[in-house]
Amino acid sequence: MKRAVTHRQEALISSGGSICSDMSRRIPWRAILESRASAWIVPMSIVAIWQAVCVLELTPSTLLPSPMAVIDAARRLTLTGELPLNLGVSFLRAIGGLAIGGAIGFFFGLANGVSKISEVLADSTLQMARNIPHLALIPLVILWLGIDEEAKLFLVSIGVFFPIYVNTLHGVRSVDPQLVEMARSYGMPSRELFGLVVLPGALPSIFVGLRYALGVMWLTLIVAETIAAQSGLGYMAMQAREFMQVDVVVLSILIYALLGKFADSVARFLERACLSWHPAFQRERGVAP
Amino acid sequence: MTIQTTVDAHLRPGVSMRARNLDKSFGSTRVLSGLDLDVPAGQFLAIVGRSGCGKSTLLRLVAGLDEKTRGAVSFEEHAPVQAHDVVRVMFQEPRLLPWARVLANVEVGLGARRGDVDGREQALEALRSVGLEDRATEWPSTLSGGQKQRVAFARALVSRPRLLAFDEPLGALDALTRVEMQRLLESAWLREGFTALLVTHDVAEAVALADRIVIIENGAISRDIAVDLPRPRRRGAVEVAELEEQILDYLLGEAAGRAAE
Numbered sequence: 001m002k003r004a005v006t007h008r009q010e011a012l013i014s015s016g017g018s019i020c021s022d023m024s025r026r027i028p029w030r031a032i033l034e035s036r037a038s039a040w041i042v043p044m045s046i047v048a049i050w051q052a053v054c055v056l057e058l059t060p061s062t063l064l065p066s067p068m069a070v071i072d073a074a075r076r077l078t079l080t081g082e083l084p085l086n087l088g089v090s091f092l093r094a095i096g097g098l099a100i101g102g103a104i105g106f107f108f109g110l111a112n113g114v115s116k117i118s119e120v121l122a123d124s125t126l127q128m129a130r131n132i133p134h135l136a137l138i139p140l141v142i143l144w145l146g147i148d149e150e151a152k153l154f155l156v157s158i159g160v161f162f163p164i165y166v167n168t169l170h171g172v173r174s175v176d177p178q179l180v181e182m183a184r185s186y187g188m189p190s191r192e193l194f195g196l197v198v199l200p201g202a203l204p205s206i207f208v209g210l211r212y213a214l215g216v217m218w219l220t221l222i223v224a225e226t227i228a229a230q231s232g233l234g235y236m237a238m239q240a241r242e243f244m245q246v247d248v249v250v251l252s253i254l255i256y257a258l259l260g261k262f263a264d265s266v267a268r269f270l271e272r273a274c275l276s277w278h279p280a281f282q283r284e285r286g287v288a289p
Numbered sequence: 290m291t292i293q294t295t296v297d298a299h300l301r302p303g304v305s306m307r308a309r310n311l312d313k314s315f316g317s318t319r320v321l322s323g324l325d326l327d328v329p330a331g332q333f334l335a336i337v338g339r340s341g342c343g344k345s346t347l348l349r350l351v352a353g354l355d356e357k358t359r360g361a362v363s364f365e366e367h368a369p370v371q372a373h374d375v376v377r378v379m380f381q382e383p384r385l386l387p388w389a390r391v392l393a394n395v396e397v398g399l400g401a402r403r404g405d406v407d408g409r410e411q412a413l414e415a416l417r418s419v420g421l422e423d424r425a426t427e428w429p430s431t432l433s434g435g436q437k438q439r440v441a442f443a444r445a446l447v448s449r450p451r452l453l454a455f456d457e458p459l460g461a462l463d464a465l466t467r468v469e470m471q472r473l474l475e476s477a478w479l480r481e482g483f484t485a486l487l488v489t490h491d492v493a494e495a496v497a498l499a500d501r502i503v504i505i506e507n508g509a510i511s512r513d514i515a516v517d518l519p520r521p522r523r524r525g526a527v528e529v530a531e532l533e534e535q536i537l538d539y540l541l542g543e544a545a546g547r548a549a550e
Contacts, residue, residue, distance in 0.1 A: 182384040185354060186448060187373050187400050196397070200388040277388040279430045 065247040070254065073247035082236065087255070090232040093149070094221050097156025102213060105161040106206070109168025114198065126165060134158045135223055147228035152221060159220035160213035167209025171202030204278065207271045214263040222256060303331035303484035304364045304375050304451040306351060312359035313346050320346045322508040324360070333478055333485040335499035337492055339540065342505045344488045348454050351486065352376045364452065377450035379458040383437035385429040391440055392416065392425040398448035415447040416440070419473060435466035439473065446477060452484040459494065468524070471497055475521070492540070496533045497522050504536070506543065 032038060047067050053059060054066030061069070077083035108126065112119040134155065145151040175198050183197050225234025233252050240248035275281050311324040320343040328334050336344045349355040351362055353372035364370050377398075385394045395412040402408045416422045419439040429437060438458055445453055455474070459467045475498055478485050489495055495502050496516060504512040514536065522529050 178380070178382060178384050179386060181354060182378075182380065183397065185352060185373070185378050186397055186444075188397070196389070197386065200386070203388075275388075277428045277430070 062244070062246060065250055069247045070251050073245070073251045077236075077248065077251070083251075086231055086233050086236045090221060090225065090234070091259075093152045093225075093232065094156060094217050097153050097221070098160050098213065098217050100153060101157030101160040102164050102210070104157070105164035105209075105213075106168050109165045109206075109209075110172060110199075110202075113169045113172025113202070114194070123169075126162075130162045130166070134162075134220065138224065138227055142228050147230065151228060152224045152232075155224045156217055156220050159216040163212040163216060164206070164209045167205045167212070168202060171205030171209075172198060174205065175201035203274055207267065207275070210270075211264060211267045214267060215260065218256060218260055218263070302451070302482045304370065305330040305366065306362070306364055306452060306484065306486075307366065308347075308351065308360065308362045310360040311347070311350060311357055311362065313343070313350060313355070314358045320508055321350070324505075324509050326503065326510060328484060328486070330365075331482050331484055333487070333498060333500045335487045335489060335495035335502045336505060337489060337495050337502060337536070337540075338505035340490060343508050344505050345456055347505065348378070348456050348486060348488045351452075352378045352454050354378065370451075375451040376454060377445045377448050377452075378454045378456060379438075379441055379445050381457045381460050383429075383434075383441040385437055385440055385444075387429055389429075390425065391421065391427050391429060391432070394429060394440055395443045395447055398444035398446070400448060412443075412447050415443040418446065418477065419443045435462050435470065438462065438470065442470075442473065442477070446481065449481075450483050452486065453478075454486040454488070456488050457490070459489075459491075467494075472521075474498065479520075492533050492536050493524075496529055496536070497524065502536065504540065511543075512539065 050064075051067045054061065054064065054069075065073075074083065108122060112123050112126075137155065137158065141151045141154055145154060179197050179201065180193065183193050188196070221232075222234045225232040226238050229235040233255060237249050237252035240246075240252070272281055306326070306328040308324060308326040311321050311326075312319070313321040324347065326347075336347060338344045346355070350357045351372070353362075353376065362372070364372065364375055385391075386397070389397070392409070392412055395416055396403050396408065398415070399405070399408045399412060402411075413422060413425065416425055419442055421436060421439055421443070424432065424436070429440065432440065441458070459470050462470060471494060474485075474487075485498075487495065487498060496518075499516050502514045502516055503510045504514075514532075516532065518526075518528055518532070
């Protein structure tokens with residue numbers, strides 16, 4: 001017995017290399033699960049289950065097309081140019097509405113955060129308007145603006161306005177008054193005070209507003225396009241329903257999911273780039289304090 | 290340009306400060322009542338007192354951070370100047386901008402000279418004088434409490450203060466860092482020649498640094514003590530310890546007297 005143990009020890013000592021290769025042969029689950037790619041494990045599994053359900057014909061293909069059928073629809077519509085066109089139209093509407101509504105919300109948020117007069121004049125009105133579901137305006141918007149581009153831009157602008165407004169206002173308000181006092185005591189002029197202290201201090205909150213606004217932006221656009229449009233992803237989905245093209249309907253829905261994920265990634269990237277001073281982001285990058 | 294700045298520094302020594310009949314009330318609470326104080330140019334004055342006695346309020350009035358209820362504060366009798374041009378404050382907290390690198394934080398002190406060619410050099414020089422030049426490109430969040438306070442001190446120095454008001458800036462530091470900072474303050478004061486106003490509840494700190502100590506009680510100055518000890522003062526030297534005990538006895542005696550009433 002004793003001898004056997006010694007034998008094994010000898011083996012371990014003499015073949016240090018083989019221990020290492022032994023370790024590496026074991027699958028490093030933890031490292032895999034912590035990597036960024038693992039975020040795709042769940043969505044991919046869902047697609048795999050979905051494909052299995054379709055192949056086994058557990059559901060009628062007229063109600064649920066298989067992933068392969070959806071990919072095929074994407075290929076078909078890309079070749080006819082229908083998908084890129086509608087995607088482009090929707091994308092421009094979304095960006096346009098975000099730019100207009102976001103800029104106005106950002107402006108009012110800053111103005112009302114910095115100026116007491118501006119806040120007294122505008123804030124209570126805006127808070128009242130905020131509680132109207134903006135999608136409830138669709139009938140009115142159609143009456144006023146028809147189903148042209150203005151209608152969609154208007155609705156998206158209204159939708160993104162409020163999250164950006166509320167969070168910008170909150171961000172400016174919650175800037176550390178001690179820092180403002182410090183800057184003033186060094187005789188910092190108002191413009192520099194704004195650029196060096198107030199705006200950077202409000203930025204984390206503004207980003208929260210932006211990410212929320214991106215969600216509202218897609219939601220509003222899709223609803224508006226579904227109800228009143230002659231192009232765009234929502235329109236494409238509605239047309240497909242008319243002709244019972246269930247693969248195109250599902251394709252549209254999947255594209256919404258991907259667009260949402262894409263928008264969120266862009267926002268995250270901007271956040272990381274602009275808030276690299278923030279301890280939360282330094283920890284994320286593994287920089288020791 | 291360097292010659293210019295040296296000349297400038299010589300032309301801008303400490304300012305004298307005069308407060309007359311200062312009153313400050315918050316609502317119905319009267320914090321300062323009829324306080325008079327004269328500080329000659331270049332003096333290191335320590336203001337001590339129990340917490341809530343109004344010593345920080347006095348400092349904030351001198352720095353023009355708060356509005357006085359009544360009375361007057363003036364600087365340089367012969368050529369009057371405004372508080373925001375000559376007074377700089379070091380707060381209890383470092384108050385660094387977390388989104389600006391260490392050097393950029395020091396550059397805040399440059400004011401209108403920020404962005405000048407030699408402005409950056411001056412900021413680096415100030416950072417060097419507090420021993421943190423190698424941290425110039427880091428975020429403030431990576432610094433320790435004492436290091437942050439040294440950056441704040443560099444920021445104050447680079448603004449070329451003619452009166453530097455310290456609002457218990459060492460209060461939150463550990464004992465060792467505190468002594469280190471006290472030495473840093475003293476050497477900067479000896480080198481730059483600004484008038485220094487140190488608000489503190491630490492009597493030992495006041496005795497170690499100040500030319501003169503005033504004690505504030507009931508919103509006015511109750512004692513005015515000249516500290517005539519040679520510098521650098523050795524901690525634990527007999528005269529230093531005696532004076533410290535004398536002042537502590539006074540402060541505690543007052544408290545005991547009040548309790549007896």
